[in-house]
Amino acid sequence: MLIRRPSDIPSSEITEKNVYLHRREFLRTIAGTALATTAGTLFTEPLLRAQQPAPHGRKLTTRPSRLSTDERPNSWDHITTFNNFYEFGTEVHEPAIHARDFKPEPWSVTIEGECAKTGRLNLEDVLRGETLEDRIYRHRCVEAWSMVIPWVGFPLSRLIAKCEPTSKAKFVVMTTLYDPTRMPGQKVPVVPWPYVEGLRMDEAMHPLTILAVGLYGEVLPNQNGAPLRLVVPWKYGFKSVKSIVKVAFVEREPINTWKRVASNEYGFYANVNPAVDHPRWSQATERRLPSLFKTRKTLPFNGYGDQVAGMYAGMDPKRLY
Amino acid sequence: MTAHQTIRWVIKPTVFVTALVPAAVLLNRLVSGNLGADPLGEITNTTGLWTLRFVSVTLAITPVRRLTGWNAAIRFRRMIGLFAFFYGSLHLAVFVVADRLAALGFPDPFAWRTMHDLAASIGNEVFNRPYITVGFTSWLLMAALAVTSPASMIRRLGGKRWRAVHRTVYVAAVAGVVHYWWSVKADVRAPRAYAGVITALLAFRLVVWMLPRVRPSRASVSPAATMLPVQSLRRGSSR
Numbered sequence: 250m251l252i253r254r255p256s257d258i259p260s261s262e263i264t265e266k267n268v269y270l271h272r273r274e275f276l277r278t279i280a281g282t283a284l285a286t287t288a289g290t291l292f293t294e295p296l297l298r299a300q301q302p303a304p305h306g307r308k309l310t311t312r313p314s315r316l317s318t319d320e321r322p323n324s325w326d327h328i329t330t331f332n333n334f335y336e337f338g339t340e341v342h343e344p345a346i347h348a349r350d351f352k353p354e355p356w357s358v359t360i361e362g363e364c365a366k367t368g369r370l371n372l373e374d375v376l377r378g379e380t381l382e383d384r385i386y387r388h389r390c391v392e393a394w395s396m397v398i399p400w401v402g403f404p405l406s407r408l409i410a411k412c413e414p415t416s417k418a419k420f421v422v423m424t425t426l427y428d429p430t431r432m433p434g435q436k437v438p439v440v441p442w443p444y445v446e447g448l449r450m451d452e453a454m455h456p457l458t459i460l461a462v463g464l465y466g467e468v469l470p471n472q473n474g475a476p477l478r479l480v481v482p483w484k485y486g487f488k489s490v491k492s493i494v495k496v497a498f499v500e501r502e503p504i505n506t507w508k509r510v511a512s513n514e515y516g517f518y519a520n521v522n523p524a525v526d527h528p529r530w531s532q533a534t535e536r537r538l539p540s541l542f543k544t545r546k547t548l549p550f551n552g553y554g555d556q557v558a559g560m561y562a563g564m565d566p567k568r569l570y
Numbered sequence: 571m572t573a574h575q576t577i578r579w580v581i582k583p584t585v586f587v588t589a590l591v592p593a594a595v596l597l598n599r600l601v602s603g604n605l606g607a608d609p610l611g612e613i614t615n616t617t618g619l620w621t622l623r624f625v626s627v628t629l630a631i632t633p634v635r636r637l638t639g640w641n642a643a644i645r646f647r648r649m650i651g652l653f654a655f656f657y658g659s660l661h662l663a664v665f666v667v668a669d670r671l672a673a674l675g676f677p678d679p680f681a682w683r684t685m686h687d688l689a690a691s692i693g694n695e696v697f698n699r700p701y702i703t704v705g706f707t708s709w710l711l712m713a714a715l716a717v718t719s720p721a722s723m724i725r726r727l728g729g730k731r732w733r734a735v736h737r738t739v740y741v742a743a744v745a746g747v748v749h750y751w752w753s754v755k756a757d758v759r760a761p762r763a764y765a766g767v768i769t770a771l772l773a774f775r776l777v778v779w780m781l782p783r784v785r786p787s788r789a790s791v792s793p794a795a796t797m798l799p800v801q802s803l804r805r806g807s808s809r
Contacts, residue, residue, distance in 0.1 A: 331607035339757035542672035
């Protein structure tokens with residue numbers, strides 16, 4: 250089972266702690282609302298930020314990975330209050346607020362397409378037999394900011410092996426949940442829903458490519474793509490699709506959501522590439538949050554070139570954006 | 571105190587201090603580390619939005635004056651317009667320092683080479699990225715209006731020419747909204763709202779211009795009420 254309760258704490262105490270946390274949140278909300286009303290909309294944003302929960306304490310059993318970077322991870326606070334997750338709002342502070350009541354359980358993943366084991370897998374079946382690893386990865390957004398994030402997950406290749414893809418399976422397509430009642434951002438057609446992303450089969454099978462279920466050794470917060478999300482550290486963040494409900498094996502290159510929205514700005518490969526600018530900004534440098542300054546030199550393949558560049562030998566580097 | 575004195579010594583200073591509040595709040599959040607994970611994004615967005623808000627208020631002065639007959643409103647137009655330029659300049663300065671100068675790795679600020687590289691780097695962005703082209707254009711126009719805003723410049727240019735020059739504020743406003751619209755990734759709801767406001771404010775001018783009857787007769791605008799700094803402006807100020 251995923252959730253390990255520390256044995257030295259009686260369950261009664263955990264309940265008390267939850268109540269206690271709820272009370273604080275409640276008081277903060279009341280105080281926040283009162284202050285916000287007085288101060289007007291000008292000052293509400295910092296107050297809403299101040300309401301964000303601390304780590305929730307639902308621990309996962311993990312083991313370290315040699316694929317982790319030794320760079321210092323960003324804080325829990327920054328990773329969980331600065332999210333591009335349009336399903337819960339298009340502004341980066343919104344998912345932390347609007348995803349709070351999202352229930353990522355029960356959860357199942359539909360497997361379809363060119364594979365032997367089509368059907369539905371409960372999240373428990375997806376995780377059965379998997380050893381969860383701490384994978385501390387650099388995360389580079391296409392919008393020229395970056396973080397270091399201590400994910401918890403397991404290789405996507407493990408799930409793919411369970412599905413037994415056929416020789417026709419050249420690409421894997423992953424789809425986010427579509428449910429506007431639970432994901433209020435989907436009530437607005439800012440992008441065509443549901444969100445779809447894909448990988449070439451060799452990319453999907455690469456040991457760096459993981460399905461993440463946790464952060465900082467704890468169960469993944471909703472705003473970060475709970476309960477199951479992709480992480481592909483050498484590609485821009487938008488490739489790492491969140492809250493996955495469908496995995497499909499296909500023969501032809503799929504059209505991912507952002508490519509569909511603006512194919513001149515976002516490609517299929519979306520490999521981090523300092524040499525190819527986004528039409529609206531340079532990708533040569535990035536700001537490592539929470540730095541104020543865009544000083545950090547962006548590395549090809551986000552610094553994972555040694556492990557992944559071989560997959561793209563012979564390809565026009567201009568396509569790799 | 572006369573009404574004139576109240577505006578000059580009480581209301582104007584109050585408006586001045588109020589207009590500085592957004593900058594003060596931002597500075598406070600910066601020094602207290604309360605700008606979230608992405609301080610640069612937050613400062614850039616906030617200063618950009620306040621620029622558009624002050625531009626909108628500036629453009630609203632004349633319609634308010636015409637519709638309510640509260641002619642003293644004109645006395646706030648220059649100040650609010652200059653605050654639009656102030657926030658626009660902060661917005662640009664943040665881009666120049668935290669984005670462009672940072673990308674060069676913060677070289678010696680007094681070296682000729684630095685100035686050259688920085689100018690080349692900014693020029694490259696201005697010429698190659700349409701949303702920066704229009705944003706920079708908007709700032710340049712506001713700069714020209716700021717330079718020509720003192721009463722002495724009105725005298726030097728002459729009221730008629732000065733008004734013609736200052737009509738470029740319409741272009742600056744439209745360019746500002748286009749800059750915002752082109753800078754967002756997919757969700758254009760906020761830029762659309764600002765575009766709506768600016769369009770309404772400009773449409774008011776168009777209607778006044780097309781229907782001469784709507785324009786108040788000169789006699790109805792009492793020169794004493796407008797309290798314009800320059801004699802020439804008292805006549806036919808029809809913006």
